Amino acid sequence: MKYIFPDGELVPITSTKHHLARAGFEVRDVESLREHYALTLERWRQRLEERHDEAVRLTDEVTYRIYRIFFAGAAEGFWRSIYNLNQTLVVKTGDSASGLPLTRGDLYDSSPLLPSLPEKG
Numbered sequence: 001m002k003y004i005f006p007d008g009e010l011v012p013i014t015s016t017k018h019h020l021a022r023a024g025f026e027v028r029d030v031e032s033l034r035e036h037y038a039l040t041l042e043r044w045r046q047r048l049e050e051r052h053d054e055a056v057r058l059t060d061e062v063t064y065r066i067y068r069i070f071f072a073g074a075a076e077g078f079w080r081s082i083y084n085l086n087q088t089l090v091v092k093t094g095d096s097a098s099g100l101p102l103t104r105g106d107l108y109d110s111s112p113l114l115p116s117l118p119e120k121g
Helices: 013-022 034-050 052-058 061-079 104-110
Strands: 025-032 086-092
Touching: 013 025, 013 086, 025 104, 034 052, 034 061, 052 061
Parallel strands: none
Antiparallel strands: 025 086
16 A cells, blocks of 8 residues: 555445446446456566566566565455456436447447457457
């Protein structure tokens, strides 16, 4: 809390939804990225370790160790469900249709709001 994200806070999704509603937004989709973020943190730690010398050259050994411990500890917190991270899709509350795809599958598969992904092959 002192070195990586001073005053940072992971707000519970219930609080986030409450404040969004009070601000005039309608929650359309919430997706937990807990496991995804645990894997992301593990990969960041691995990449940092692989680049130890460069990281120390750019900062110092103490800063390197602080980040290494943070990545490992935070990943463990996400794996153990101590922390969670949610991606939340909202629209401004109103009487008209939002124009969003109707399902999460539609959102990921063919949303005109998202750039098309290259074909695999």
